[in-house]
Amino acid sequence: MAEIKVPTISGAGAKLSVGRWFKRVGDPVTTQEPLVEIDTDNVTHEILAPMTGVLAAVLVKDGGSVQPGTLLGIVELV
Numbered sequence: 001m002a003e004i005k006v007p008t009i010s011g012a013g014a015k016l017s018v019g020r021w022f023k024r025v026g027d028p029v030t031t032q033e034p035l036v037e038i039d040t041d042n043v044t045h046e047i048l049a050p051m052t053g054v055l056a057a058v059l060v061k062d063g064g065s066v067q068p069g070t071l072l073g074i075v076e077l078v
Contacts (some may be wrong), residue, residue, distance in 0.1 A: 002050040004073040006038055006066045009045050016040055018064045018072065023055045029075055036072060053077045 006016065019037030023029055027052040029049040038045045060066055 001058075001077070002053070002075045003071055004035060004047060004050065004075065006068050006072060007045075007069045008068040009038065009040055009043075010040055016066050016068070018062055018066060019044055020062045021037070021058055021073075025055055025058055027055050028078070029053060035075075038066065042077055047049050047072070049075055051077070 017039050019039040021036045022034050029035060029057070030052045031049055033049045034046040035049050035055070036047050038047060053075045055073060057074040058069065058072070060072050
């Protein structure tokens, strides 16, 4: 199992939100594949899959407000 968390994004303003998920729960993912976008005041940042497996959980939906370290989802081995 691997957790997907919001990284610390240098230069990001105080407002962070989930832009959109590229995958749905149950979809297969591969290592380094873009999973979710984090929107900041200045830029959109893609979070990549930490491992190959299945997206097992999405804990913050599109548009949700987040902070660095927020748990967004979980990838599990198949």
